[in-house]
Amino acid sequence: MRYFSTRDPQKTPLSFEEALLGGLAPDGGLYLPEAIPRLSGPWRRAASLAELGVEVLKGWLQDPPLAELEPLVREALDFPAPLVRLEEGLYVLELFHGPTLSFKDFGARTMARLMQHFLRKRGERRIILVATSGDTGSAVADGFAGQENIEVVLLYPKGLVSEVQERQLIVKRPGVRTFAVEGTFDDCQRLVKSAFTDPELKHLPLSSANSINIGRLLPQALYYLWAAAQGHLEAANFCVPSGNLGNLTGGVLAALMGLRVPRFLAAHNANPYFPDFLAGRAEPFRFPPTVPTLSNAMDVGAPSNFERLYHLLGPERLREWVWGTTVSDPATLERMQRTYEQYGYLACPHTAVGLEAVHRYRMYTGDPTPIVALSTAHPAKFPDAVRKALGIEPPQEARLEALKDRPVQVEPLPPRLEALKARLL
Numbered sequence: 001m002r003y004f005s006t007r008d009p010q011k012t013p014l015s016f017e018e019a020l021l022g023g024l025a026p027d028g029g030l031y032l033p034e035a036i037p038r039l040s041g042p043w044r045r046a047a048s049l050a051e052l053g054v055e056v057l058k059g060w061l062q063d064p065p066l067a068e069l070e071p072l073v074r075e076a077l078d079f080p081a082p083l084v085r086l087e088e089g090l091y092v093l094e095l096f097h098g099p100t101l102s103f104k105d106f107g108a109r110t111m112a113r114l115m116q117h118f119l120r121k122r123g124e125r126r127i128i129l130v131a132t133s134g135d136t137g138s139a140v141a142d143g144f145a146g147q148e149n150i151e152v153v154l155l156y157p158k159g160l161v162s163e164v165q166e167r168q169l170i171v172k173r174p175g176v177r178t179f180a181v182e183g184t185f186d187d188c189q190r191l192v193k194s195a196f197t198d199p200e201l202k203h204l205p206l207s208s209a210n211s212i213n214i215g216r217l218l219p220q221a222l223y224y225l226w227a228a229a230q231g232h233l234e235a236a237n238f239c240v241p242s243g244n245l246g247n248l249t250g251g252v253l254a255a256l257m258g259l260r261v262p263r264f265l266a267a268h269n270a271n272p273y274f275p276d277f278l279a280g281r282a283e284p285f286r287f288p289p290t291v292p293t294l295s296n297a298m299d300v301g302a303p304s305n306f307e308r309l310y311h312l313l314g315p316e317r318l319r320e321w322v323w324g325t326t327v328s329d330p331a332t333l334e335r336m337q338r339t340y341e342q343y344g345y346l347a348c349p350h351t352a353v354g355l356e357a358v359h360r361y362r363m364y365t366g367d368p369t370p371i372v373a374l375s376t377a378h379p380a381k382f383p384d385a386v387r388k389a390l391g392i393e394p395p396q397e398a399r400l401e402a403l404k405d406r407p408v409q410v411e412p413l414p415p416r417l418e419a420l421k422a423r424l425l
């Protein structure tokens, strides 16, 4: 199985190992597989997501060999992803039962272990440098912590993440250093970008772990299959609350492997680029600035995986296959409320954006195909939105409560490259 960059017309092939450790291609493109393995074997009869994961990933990866892949996947995917039935033909796939309570745990935990496998083999190490405004940082810190050949350096904007998010970011983890930057998220991103190109840091093995890495995408294809297996669904539409479009790209890969998905629903908040593109209202790659919303993990003006989807499917097929909509903050709160009234189900704001999209899709199209709505985060991570929508306190969540007693590690950092360099060196 070989990979090539979306911007390389010659399609120079690379191994999975090179694509994984490279992250972004040197020409600025994203890695795509040369061919997509078809589903075969007894994946529908798997007893767990991990078992299904091994069965499917062995078709994608020749290295690690099966004897090493199996324990790796079992350790990475050691938490449930239950399919909850809300009503006839409508399911929620809960992707928030991992250690940091968002779907990003699937990708981060698997990618960390795959990277560790290849680095050990090469006798190399890496320093993963991440700027975060929320879920990605804690999933990466948690997923990569304790991997022998990897250290993590995490930057977040001090005072600009929620209390729950901050607690998840600063809890002390082996091999992780966290910096509270006295600036904005853009300052954090700028610091990370300039660190990667700084000549004095060239000798450091800096690397990234953002959602464009192929190592995060493959594991995100697995739970689509697991939903179909759990629900005995021959065919299902999937609704994906989207920002950078990494989750949706995982679903498209699952469908290209052979899962029957007649329609994808791309549910976006007030950041409208992708739905606008699908409706023919926006040009390819002409991205607007980011707008802040309640579903802040989806606040992305320029979705980085758009380039991948565009190359994988082309504009016509994308527009035919994916239905998109944008959901405002008031509509999000109202959908949280209605979902609670109708089903007694507490959805986080990201999931509610998805459920509102489901409601609109069914109303406009009358399509009777069963729908699986992905639930991307636990509502306890967003107590303010829960209070605002429902006037209640979110239920306590043991994994968040336990963090209160754990030691923290965080260092302040002025928003200047020189300061970051001094710490890294």
Ligand SMILES: *Cc1c(COP(=O)(O)O)cnc(C)c1O
Pocket: 102, 103, 104, 135, 136, 211, 241, 242, 243, 244, 245, 246, 247, 248, 297, 298, 350, 376, 377
């Ligand atoms: C990251 C995130 C999303 C968006 O996923 P993408 O892969 O960036 O489209 C949605 N919901 C939550 C809770 C997230 O953390």
